[in-house]
């Protein structure tokens with residue numbers, strides 16, 4: 215899928231960078247993704263790079279938009295069904311959270327899961343992870359928190375203290391929608407391995423629905439999602455010595471009915487040349503950079519996907535308007 219030309223940028227990066235703080239691993243990772251993504255016929259940037267400090271703040275703003283229903287509805291589901299969910303999840307003591315965004319939702323779940331005494335949040339964003347851990351520690355007495363700074367799709371082992379039999383998992387916000395179906399299957403296999411026998415896994419999944427509701431959720435009136443998308447280009451300018459005129463790109467969000475997914479793109483508004491780390495890239499007017507997929511699943515589709523890799527769908531909770539779903543999956 216990804217890189218057929220691994221690590222090609224490392225040397226260029228050293229020489230052409232204006233910044234003396236060269237080659238920290240996070241920056242090298244970003245550099246490689248941008249130089250490779252921009253060199254492709256169909257240009258793309260992986261969505262994990264949205265979440266620098268500015269991007270994380272913009273995402274927080276997105277979650278509060280009228281048009282962006284997922285956070286609001288998922289939170290309401292946890293509030294309404296928390297006790298029932300906790301009862302169905304069982305009495306295991308360790309909770310592992312993948313891509314632990316908002317600690318608000320986690321706190322709701324933890325309040326319902328009275329038996330849990332250890333919480334392992336896994337996220338690439340080390341700073342927000344530490345902040346969230348602090349926020350939760352204040353609210354949940356006696357909870358041991360063992361954050362893991364890692365890409366949750368690549369995590370193969372848990373901290374030693376968390377390797378107790380029977381674990382619970384939580385993956386909220388429909389972040390699973392960022393993955394293709396094949397990637398989601400691979401991820402579910404990995405979670406099964408991490409959580410082990412007797413595991414219960416709660417997954418928030420955005421439901422398929424009328425594009426008239428979906429599209430505004432990814433293209434809001436106030437332009438917060440546009441700013442979130444365009445921040446990728448600003449981040450390139452900030453971190454990779456880029457000279458991109460961000461005003462010459464526009465945000466676009468489309469719903470691809472056949473693939474059941476929202477796609478976000480950045481569209482070049484003019485024929486232009488941009489420079490990144492001394493490399494030149496020419497864009498035609500109208501040329502696009504694909505920046506994110508957000509897959510939507512009917513409840514039955516997601517259950518079938520989970521089943522195909524060995525999880526047993528145990529329950530699904532949805533709101534009255536059928537906007538969002540919380541799936542409980544179990545492992546024997």
Ligand code: AVJ
Pocket residue numbers: 276284387388389391392431432439506507508
């Ligand atoms: C955090 C991946 C769940 O796909 O809805 C929000 C990210 N992108 N608006 C989503 C996002 C644009 C969000 N996830």
